[in-house]
Amino acid sequence: MSATRAVVVGGGIGGLASGVALARAGWDVTVLERAPSLEPVGAGIAVAPNAVRALGALGLGDRLRDLSALQGEVGLRRPDGRWLVRENATAASERFGDQTLVLHRAQLVGMLADALPDGALRLGVDAAVVDPGDAGRPARVRVRTDVGPEGSGSRTPAHGRESGADSKESFDSDHSPAGGGTPGGASGSDEEIEAALVVAADGIDSPTRRRWWPDAPGPVSGGSTAWRLVAEVPPGEPVGPVGGETWGRGIVVGIVPLADGRVYSYASVTDAAGVPATFAELRERLADWHAPIPDLLASVDPDHVLCHELRQLPAPPASLVTGRVALVGDAAHAMLPNVGQGGCQALEDAVVLGVRVGGGANGAAVPELLRRWSGERRPRVVKVMRMSAQMAGMSRVVSPAATTARDLGARLAGPWSAALGAWALRGVLGWRPPEPGTVAAFDDDA
Ligand SMILES: Cc1cc2nc3c(=O)[nH]c(=O)nc-3n(C[C@H](O)[C@H](O)[C@H](O)COP(=O)(O)OP(=O)(O)OC[C@H]3O[C@@H](n4cnc5c(N)ncnc54)[C@H](O)[C@@H]3O)c2cc1C
Numbered sequence: 001m002s003a004t005r006a007v008v009v010g011g012g013i014g015g016l017a018s019g020v021a022l023a024r025a026g027w028d029v030t031v032l033e034r035a036p037s038l039e040p041v042g043a044g045i046a047v048a049p050n051a052v053r054a055l056g057a058l059g060l061g062d063r064l065r066d067l068s069a070l071q072g073e074v075g076l077r078r079p080d081g082r083w084l085v086r087e088n089a090t091a092a093s094e095r096f097g098d099q100t101l102v103l104h105r106a107q108l109v110g111m112l113a114d115a116l117p118d119g120a121l122r123l124g125v126d127a128a129v130v131d132p133g134d135a136g137r138p139a140r141v142r143v144r145t146d147v148g149p150e151g152s153g154s155r156t157p158a159h160g161r162e163s164g165a166d167s168k169e170s171f172d173s174d175h176s177p178a179g180g181g182t183p184g185g186a187s188g189s190d191e192e193i194e195a196a197l198v199v200a201a202d203g204i205d206s207p208t209r210r211r212w213w214p215d216a217p218g219p220v221s222g223g224s225t226a227w228r229l230v231a232e233v234p235p236g237e238p239v240g241p242v243g244g245e246t247w248g249r250g251i252v253v254g255i256v257p258l259a260d261g262r263v264y265s266y267a268s269v270t271d272a273a274g275v276p277a278t279f280a281e282l283r284e285r286l287a288d289w290h291a292p293i294p295d296l297l298a299s300v301d302p303d304h305v306l307c308h309e310l311r312q313l314p315a316p317p318a319s320l321v322t323g324r325v326a327l328v329g330d331a332a333h334a335m336l337p338n339v340g341q342g343g344c345q346a347l348e349d350a351v352v353l354g355v356r357v358g359g360g361a362n363g364a365a366v367p368e369l370l371r372r373w374s375g376e377r378r379p380r381v382v383k384v385m386r387m388s389a390q391m392a393g394m395s396r397v398v399s400p401a402a403t404t405a406r407d408l409g410a411r412l413a414g415p416w417s418a419a420l421g422a423w424a425l426r427g428v429l430g431w432r433p434p435e436p437g438t439v440a441a442f443d444d445d446a
Pocket of ligand 1: 009032035044045126201204329331345
């Protein structure tokens with residue numbers, strides 16, 4: 001029945017999770033992803049306790065048990081290796097009820113894709129919302145299948161799924177376009193899908209946001225550049241259980257042991273510290289930092305290292321919803337990665353959407369249910385975006401005097417700073433998925 005048709009634009013963490021959440025709620029879901037395969041770029045991702053619970057709500061609890069939690073010692077160090085704040089990861093996690101998991105992105109994406117119904121994922125297709133719909137009219141999504149030499153809706157995607165080559169769907173005969181054709185000039189390899197619900201999870205540069213939220217602020221520079229890599233543990237290095245961040249002048253390096261024995265590492269350099277032009281230059285800059293940083297950086301092929309300028313949205317749009325379209329994940333609230341919550345918030349978005357919009361039994365109610373969902377989600381993501389920006393500000397300190405003051409403050413605070421961090425994060429990491437059938441408080445203006 002077409003009134004239960006949901007289309008998701010984008011097959012990243014937010015889109016895949018939305019597809020899973022909506023399918024579990026009873027929607028007939030199609031996830032449309034532009035890339036020809038779901039091979040995520042090589043890096044790790046921290047899944048904080050709030051997102052661990054979100055994944056549990058998506059039925060992935062059993063899969064999570066096979067993954068490693070952040071363990072051993074974690075904390076904050078200076079480039080010479082001296083600890084500023086040091087804590088046991090298990091003790092830190094226990095404050096939030098669940099542990100933080102660290103996994104390779106491919107694992108997370110694969111897990112979500114595998115949880116979609118067969119045929120729900122279409123790869124190599126470019127999707128555009130051509131009509132957001134309203135209470136009396138379905139939304140319409142134009143799907144283009146000739147997006148590149150590799151792009152094709154009929155390829156066998158990663159994770160062993162066959163893509164479902166849907167043809168045009170009808171929402172409701174009363175609302176079908178005149179003649180049942182493909183309005184908006186769809187032709188050739190274009191097709192149109194009508195949907196009672198559209199989730200736009202098309203990333204920070206979201207074409208959907210740009211078109212349907214023309215007044216919403218676009219992405220801005222976060223003032224730094226990040227390198228990300230996954231490396232083998234250098235021989236003789238006791239890197240296994242020792243993770244955490246090292247803060248220098250405008251440079252932050254993170255080391256995160258993965259379950260399979262490898263190490264996920266990142267380095268971000270603020271513009272004011274002078275961003276290295278190449279990875280080789282970054283290696284030189286960090287050559288005298290504490291072990292195992294120089295060896296880790298030396299052990300990887302520069303071609304396998306990701307380098308991105310960090311960007312963020314200054315704020316989410318005034319509402320995350322227009323008509324039957326909901327903005328999810330980075331499309332709505334791309335934030336700096338300093339609190340490691342961008343993907344986690346996308347997972348929360350998806351789970352809450354599945355619960356609040358329910359099974360789509362009443363197609364006409366979708367715009368109002370989405371509006372309430374926005375009112376519930378927007379204040380929360382604004383808070384997390386602000387926290388990420390504040391944390392980024394501290395890590396961007398460059399001058400020797402300010403760096404010394406920052407480090408001294410962290411060292412003197414000692415265990416208090418860990419407790420303070422835990423207090424500040426409690427509201428974020430302590431989140432729990434809503435129970436189906438419950439009604440949320442929401443901000444009517446969002
Ligand atoms: C350095 C760094 C470290 C990070 N670390 C963490 C961390 O530890 N923990 C954490 O939770 N988060 C982290 N994040 C943030 C996290 O990576 C993002 O928030 C998350 O990946 C966003 O997922 P998304 O699905 O919203 O967007 P995306 O991953 O950008 O996915 C959008 C998808 O939409 C597709 N698409 C776009 N347009 C179209 C179209 N027209 N048709 C079809 N498909 C389309 C794109 O191809 C893409 O696959 C980090 C980010 C950075 C930069």
